[in-house]
Amino acid sequence: MLSLKGVSTRYGAIQALSDVSLEVAQGGIATLIGANGAGKSTTLRSIMGLAHPHSGDVLFEGKRLNRVPTHRIAALGISLVPEGRAVFANLTVAENLELGGYLQKDRNKLKRDMDHVYEVFPRLKERLAQMAGTLSGGEQQMLAIGRAIMARPRLLLLDEPSLGLAPLMVHVIFDAIARINAEGTTILLVEQNANLALHRSQHAYVLETGRIIMHGPSSVLAQDPRVKEAYLGE
Amino acid sequence: MQTFFQQLINGLSLGSIYALVALGYTMVYGVLRLINFAHGDVYMLGAYFGYYAARILHPYRVVPWIDTLAVMVASMVACGLTALLIERLAYRPVRHASRLTMLIIAIGVSLLLESLGQIVFGADPKFFPQLIPEKTWRWHGVIFTNQEMVVILVAFILMVLLNLFVYRTRTGKAMRAVSFNLDAAKLMGINTDRIISLTFVIGSSLAAAGGVLVSINIPGIDPLMGVMTGLKAFVAAVLGGIGNIFGAVLGGLILGMAEVMVAGYGSSTYRDAIAFLILIAILLFKPAGILGKGQVEKV
Ligand SMILES: Nc1ncnc2c1ncn2[C@@H]1O[C@H](COP(=O)(O)OP(=O)(O)OP(=O)(O)O)[C@@H](O)[C@H]1O
Ligand SMILES: [Mg+2]
Numbered sequence: 001m002l003s004l005k006g007v008s009t010r011y012g013a014i015q016a017l018s019d020v021s022l023e024v025a026q027g028g029i030a031t032l033i034g035a036n037g038a039g040k041s042t043t044l045r046s047i048m049g050l051a052h053p054h055s056g057d058v059l060f061e062g063k064r065l066n067r068v069p070t071h072r073i074a075a076l077g078i079s080l081v082p083e084g085r086a087v088f089a090n091l092t093v094a095e096n097l098e099l100g101g102y103l104q105k106d107r108n109k110l111k112r113d114m115d116h117v118y119e120v121f122p123r124l125k126e127r128l129a130q131m132a133g134t135l136s137g138g139e140q141q142m143l144a145i146g147r148a149i150m151a152r153p154r155l156l157l158l159d160e161p162s163l164g165l166a167p168l169m170v171h172v173i174f175d176a177i178a179r180i181n182a183e184g185t186t187i188l189l190v191e192q193n194a195n196l197a198l199h200r201s202q203h204a205y206v207l208e209t210g211r212i213i214m215h216g217p218s219s220v221l222a223q224d225p226r227v228k229e230a231y232l233g234e
Numbered sequence: 235m236q237t238f239f240q241q242l243i244n245g246l247s248l249g250s251i252y253a254l255v256a257l258g259y260t261m262v263y264g265v266l267r268l269i270n271f272a273h274g275d276v277y278m279l280g281a282y283f284g285y286y287a288a289r290i291l292h293p294y295r296v297v298p299w300i301d302t303l304a305v306m307v308a309s310m311v312a313c314g315l316t317a318l319l320i321e322r323l324a325y326r327p328v329r330h331a332s333r334l335t336m337l338i339i340a341i342g343v344s345l346l347l348e349s350l351g352q353i354v355f356g357a358d359p360k361f362f363p364q365l366i367p368e369k370t371w372r373w374h375g376v377i378f379t380n381q382e383m384v385v386i387l388v389a390f391i392l393m394v395l396l397n398l399f400v401y402r403t404r405t406g407k408a409m410r411a412v413s414f415n416l417d418a419a420k421l422m423g424i425n426t427d428r429i430i431s432l433t434f435v436i437g438s439s440l441a442a443a444g445g446v447l448v449s450i451n452i453p454g455i456d457p458l459m460g461v462m463t464g465l466k467a468f469v470a471a472v473l474g475g476i477g478n479i480f481g482a483v484l485g486g487l488i489l490g491m492a493e494v495m496v497a498g499y500g501s502s503t504y505r506d507a508i509a510f511l512i513l514i515a516i517l518l519f520k521p522a523g524i525l526g527k528g529q530v531e532k533v
Contacts, residue, residue, distance in 0.1 A: 050417055070420035079421070086418040088411050099411050102404070103423040151423065 089133030100150030249490020258437030274464015280445025317438030351457030475526025
């Protein structure tokens with residue numbers, strides 16, 4: 001469904017990604033793990049056209065995404081839940097969700113999609129008129145994911161959804177992710193919490209200073225001694 | 235007391251003009267974090283476009299309010315198109331350059347418009363044709379002119395329309411999203427370039443309306459008329475909290491009042507000074523402005 005072929009991206013003189021290749025197969029959950037500054041967010045930004053690879057190809061269902069503007073990539077069926085959530089703090093929860101469905105011009109469908117979000121995150125329904133900036137961290141993460149699925153994406157990119165959340169909330173969020181996946185959305189999950197990510201995915205990539213150093217079935221990587229030592233703290 | 239109410243009316247009509255122009259500063263700042271120094275000159279262009287529209291339409295005059303509306307719409311459309319051109323040619327190419335670069339470009343555009351104005355329109359003041367014959371009423375000693383009332387009323391209507399647009403429409407919501415977080419807005423599928431262009435167009439047509447309205451009241455127009463008004467409207471936007479639409483309106487009205495009160499009770503020599511006193515005070519004591527939140531960024 002999504003493939004990166006030899007993607008290299010830099011910020012000025014800083015080489016953030018070097019020759020990154022990866023494949024996300026339709027239907028499953030793939031994960032990309034790595035330490036701080038490994039280039040995980042840059043990988044997602046390069047897919048969405050928020051960062052621009054200087055070489056390599058990003059392909060989505062066979063279509064080359066390089067140089068396609070971000071809003072068009074979103075329209076093709078990819079949603080990103082950015083690192084740090086980036087909810088529109090000065091807009092209400094309802095307005096945030098409506099913006100998630102910005103490209104949906106059919107009001108009835110928009111309504112139905114919002115109802116779907118309330119089903120996944122009942123907590124949001126109680127907060128509709130509240131400014132997004134006043135939500136708790138966990139609620140903001142719910143809103144960011146809810147906003148992203150309003151676009152009915154076929155591929156959902158998640159950048160560290162567990163960041164800064166209490167264990168209980170992490171559970172809620174990951175159950176929701178599993179549900180969204182079960183409903184037919186393919187997922188590429190970026191996480192620093194490798195343990196969690198490996199348990200919740202089928203295929204995994206390990207990124208280290210901008211390079212993919214390992215990949216394979218998540219269950220296999222979870223048993224790999226190098227992964228255990230470097231990422232699982234065992 | 236009577237003088238006070240008189241000043242209140244005068245302040246309200248002057249303040250409405252500042253508010254209209256301040257809205258453009260604040261909206262463009264909202265989406266681009268740019269102080270568009272050319273905005274005052276767009277207001278000047280608005281007055282001139284109105285002037286030529288009034289002269290062209292003169293033979294077809296119907297009734298004062300329709301004539302005024304026609305002239306205003308013509309000027310707003312012309313200024314909107316000019317803004318579209320300025321944004322495309324001058325600002326978009328440097329959008330990813332440093333903020334300082336953008337600021338310098340804006341100053342360049344301002345100087346360019348002022349020079350072009352002097353070449354094309356002539357440096358001498360022109361007299362705006364009278365669209366609305368003056369009528370005055372006296373009520374408990376306070377004089378109302380129909381021209382001032384038109385200025386206040388039209389400015390008020392425009393601000394209500396803007397508010398409805400920004401807070402009640404899908405595109406308005408997109409505009410607020412862009413001004414909060416550009417990248418996140420793109421992720422929603424919003425064509426942010428279009429929204430930014432539209433922001434310039436709306437801000438500039440409001441300035442154009444200001445340029446026409448001011449000429450109804452004070453008919454002398456000249457190519458440098460935007461310099462002082464532009465600066466004052468900028469102060470109004472900062473006073474209210476730059477980036478905040480209600481702030482721009484509030485700042486404009488306060489500034490208009492302050493200026494008229496200073497001229498009325500003190501000396502008219504100082505009427506221009508009050509804007510700068512306010513600017514200094516606000517930068518010292520509340521740099522985010524009255525309604526602004528958080529820290530103000532340096533430009
Ligand atoms: N806007 C930027 N300008 C310059 N360098 C950047 C920028 N964004 C990221 N980098 C650098 O690129 C490298 C990869 O950053 P990236 O944010 O992709 O890492 P990450 O794996 O997402 O890290 P984290 O786990 O901390 O989110 C880092 O060295 C970072 O300092
Ligand atoms: Mg990151």
